[in-house]
Amino acid sequence: MVADEQPNDWTAEETSNVHQASSRPDRTDPACNQAIIELAHGDREALSVIYDRMARLIFSVAYATTGNPADAEDVLQDTLIAVLRYASSYRDGSNAHAFVLTIARHLAIDVVRKRKATVPLDEIAPADQPVCETDWSRCDVRDLLAVLTEDERQLVVLRLYAGLGYRKISRVMEISVVAAQKRYQRALKKLKRLL
Amino acid sequence: MNRKTIKSVLKQLDRIPLPDKEIILAACAAQDLHVGQAEPKPKRRPHLKPVLASLVALGVLLSGATVYAAIAEARDYAAAVTFFNTNNLPLDGLSRSEIKHVYRDISTGTFTFGKTADVVTSSVSGYDLFQEEPTPEDLAKLWQAKNGNHTWPAFLPGQDDGVTYRISYTERLDEKLGFNVTDQSVIQKWVDGQQVWEASFKNLWLDSYAVLGDSVIVYGQTPTWSSEQTQYAWLALVDASGQIRWQHVMDNGFKHEYIGAVLPDEDGLAVFSRGNLKVLCLSRFDRTGQRTHFSQTEVGSYGIRNAARLADGYLVQLLDYAQGDRLIKMTRDGTLADAYTYGSEDENYYIADMAEFAGKICLSAYAVPRMADDMPHTSHYEIGPVLEEIYAGKDFEISNEALTQKVRDNYTALLLICDPKSGEPQVFYSVAGSLGAALSVNENGELVWEVESITDTFLSLATSSFTIGGDSTVYRYTFDAAGTLLSQEKTEIAAPFRK
Numbered sequence: 001m002v003a004d005e006q007p008n009d010w011t012a013e014e015t016s017n018v019h020q021a022s023s024r025p026d027r028t029d030p031a032c033n034q035a036i037i038e039l040a041h042g043d044r045e046a047l048s049v050i051y052d053r054m055a056r057l058i059f060s061v062a063y064a065t066t067g068n069p070a071d072a073e074d075v076l077q078d079t080l081i082a083v084l085r086y087a088s089s090y091r092d093g094s095n096a097h098a099f100v101l102t103i104a105r106h107l108a109i110d111v112v113r114k115r116k117a118t119v120p121l122d123e124i125a126p127a128d129q130p131v132c133e134t135d136w137s138r139c140d141v142r143d144l145l146a147v148l149t150e151d152e153r154q155l156v157v158l159r160l161y162a163g164l165g166y167r168k169i170s171r172v173m174e175i176s177v178v179a180a181q182k183r184y185q186r187a188l189k190k191l192k193r194l195l
Numbered sequence: 196m197n198r199k200t201i202k203s204v205l206k207q208l209d210r211i212p213l214p215d216k217e218i219i220l221a222a223c224a225a226q227d228l229h230v231g232q233a234e235p236k237p238k239r240r241p242h243l244k245p246v247l248a249s250l251v252a253l254g255v256l257l258s259g260a261t262v263y264a265a266i267a268e269a270r271d272y273a274a275a276v277t278f279f280n281t282n283n284l285p286l287d288g289l290s291r292s293e294i295k296h297v298y299r300d301i302s303t304g305t306f307t308f309g310k311t312a313d314v315v316t317s318s319v320s321g322y323d324l325f326q327e328e329p330t331p332e333d334l335a336k337l338w339q340a341k342n343g344n345h346t347w348p349a350f351l352p353g354q355d356d357g358v359t360y361r362i363s364y365t366e367r368l369d370e371k372l373g374f375n376v377t378d379q380s381v382i383q384k385w386v387d388g389q390q391v392w393e394a395s396f397k398n399l400w401l402d403s404y405a406v407l408g409d410s411v412i413v414y415g416q417t418p419t420w421s422s423e424q425t426q427y428a429w430l431a432l433v434d435a436s437g438q439i440r441w442q443h444v445m446d447n448g449f450k451h452e453y454i455g456a457v458l459p460d461e462d463g464l465a466v467f468s469r470g471n472l473k474v475l476c477l478s479r480f481d482r483t484g485q486r487t488h489f490s491q492t493e494v495g496s497y498g499i500r501n502a503a504r505l506a507d508g509y510l511v512q513l514l515d516y517a518q519g520d521r522l523i524k525m526t527r528d529g530t531l532a533d534a535y536t537y538g539s540e541d542e543n544y545y546i547a548d549m550a551e552f553a554g555k556i557c558l559s560a561y562a563v564p565r566m567a568d569d570m571p572h573t574s575h576y577e578i579g580p581v582l583e584e585i586y587a588g589k590d591f592e593i594s595n596e597a598l599t600q601k602v603r604d605n606y607t608a609l610l611l612i613c614d615p616k617s618g619e620p621q622v623f624y625s626v627a628g629s630l631g632a633a634l635s636v637n638e639n640g641e642l643v644w645e646v647e648s649i650t651d652t653f654l655s656l657a658t659s660s661f662t663i664g665g666d667s668t669v670y671r672y673t674f675d676a677a678g679t680l681l682s683q684e685k686t687e688i689a690a691p692f693r694k
Contacts, residue, residue, distance in 0.1 A: 044224060047220055047223055048220060051220060052216075055219075056208075059211070059213055060208045063211065073214045076214065077219050077222055077223070081222075081223050140204075140207070141204050141205060141207040141208055144205070160198065160201055161205040161208060166605075176542075177542075177564050177604070178564040178565060178566075178580070181564065181580050185583070185584065185587055189587070
């Protein structure tokens with residue numbers, strides 16, 4: 001048995017960060033998996049399912065990356081458009097959440113990169129003095145995320161807010177499982193030093 | 196600030212209003228999409244400045260030795276790209292110099308460049324097999340199995356045919372020494388809950404057994420109570436009626452020797468033993484118990500975990516926590532022909548079983564994240580990332596459910612189908628949250644791969660023999676000779692998880 005004899009193209013799979021598992025349901029969210037398949041077959045109504053199941057998650061990852069709700073809204077919309085556009089490259093039964101969140105993350109990073117050329121960083125930091133240092137119960141999520149780097153913010157949101165495992169995080173962030181674990185630990189240490 | 200606090204702060208994200216669904220969907224619907232088609236590239240207009248700049252650059256290049264270097268570089272690069280294309284290696288994400296470096300690394304057989312591993316690994320065909328996450332029903336079944344009318348051993352794997360072998364020991368008081376010593380070891384064969392036979396061995400310690408048709412080879416060591424004593428390996432053949440047909444104590448001149456694996460052979464059996472913790476020995480016995488061959492090779496401080504037939508020789512798995520397991524190919528006369536290690540930059544592979552199937556080496560393994568170099572290489576190494584996270588968060592009261600998720604994140608079962616000559620994986624299958632287990636060939640000539648899906652775990656810092664315990668549900672995957680997955684079965688069998 002050699003690689004060439006296999007029916008599918010692994011190289012394409014690697015680059016699109018999805019996994020060959022034809023006709024198997026998505027292990028995390030079968031409805032989302034089905035919706036992307038339907039989108040690939042031209043049923044745009046299925047986008048509503050993606051919105052219902054993932055809008056909050058996409059928005060939160062985008063917010064953690066961009067630091068502002070207006071940009072996060074744009075990323076949400078652009079992500080849904082991209083899912084619509086690239087649904088045909090999704091393999092049935094692979095990880096739907098990872099597929100969508102990887103797109104969202106890339107778009108959010110694009111927003112930050114474009115902005116860096118024109119907007120000083122201090123303009124996107126929260127305006128008020130952080131209160132986390134004195135009272136965590138009044139800590140604003142913006143203060144909390146401001147302590148972290150862009151990657152760490154995404155990691156913390158994916159791990160603690162979205163509840164994803166390291167393996168899925170590693171797929172979304174296109175890093176190794178070990179790197180995800182280590183960066184998460186580093187982020188956690190930074191946050192623990194807050195109080 | 197602990198994780199709960201961070202989580203509660205992150206919950207504020209839920210309070211930020213989302214944009215109106217209808218507006219967003221209407222905006223998406225308004226997009227004129229050409230699904231599956233590449234975006235049209237803007238037409239490039241000729242620019243005079245770049246043309247001039249190119250001409251100047253070309254003029255500079257044409258002068259002196261630079262010309263030769265540029266041509267040589269271009270030739271190297273073209274050769275490298277051809278090599279990548281010929282061998283179906285992915286070029287994605289590699290710079291021009293990295294492509295050349297990987298080409299040189301592979302073509303010269305050096306394999307020292309870090310990117311080479313990435314390229315080789317990503318060129319292997321891989322298949323992510325779907326497996327359900329453990330359900331509450333799985334947990335209920337495990338609970339019933341452990342606390343209901345059944346006894347736990349009845350659920351151990353490999354007992355579908357109703358045959359089990361039970362090993363026990365008796366001791367006696369040695370009045371001269373003043374303490375208990377081993378009296379005898381006993382092995383019993385049980386079929387469907389009924390004892391069929393029993394064989395006992397006086398003054399011998401029985402480590403394990405291997406089934407050879409309707410007979411059983413039992414093996415172990417001579418018991419010792421002082422480091423001054425020599426510990427010999429021994430083996431015996433017990434026939435279908437429970438009679439001991441022959442028994443052999445091996446004296447190969449070692450202070451300490453034990454048998455790691457026993458395999459059936461054309462004429463009898465091949466025995467792999469380890470002498471003085473550093474010498475790998477091959478002994479062959481005929482069916483009457485006469486030794487027909489002995490050879491030894493010093494391989495270093497490796498344990499013997501397993502052995503399998505490979506063509507007319509053998510494949511022996513040596514255990515090493517630091518580097519992952521090591522496979523060596525051995526000819527029939529005991530000469531080491533080759534050695535392979537498996538792993539990646541980020542993960543260590545541990546081989547649980549191996550078999551020759553359809554002319555390929557099949558390895559059942561599991562991968563865990565590679566830890567920092569200063570992490571002690573003990574059996575805890577496998578669960579290092581899980582423990583590190585627990586210790587960092589002082590999360591010693593972690594619930595079984597949360598722990599199980601972390602442990603599942605840590606393990607991936609792998610089936611590697613390797614070229615018998617080079618040992619390189621050609622295809623692999625992976626199952627997240629699981630450990631690769633036994634490999635066998637069923638009556639239809641299909642490869643059966645058992646996978647232990649981690650179902651329920653608990654933290655037990657005070658237990659000496661393990662830190663994380665629990666149970667796994669056994670799945671069976673069946674493959675044909677072409678390596679195609681034929682079926683997946685979730686069995687009722689539970690396997691213990693102890694790390």
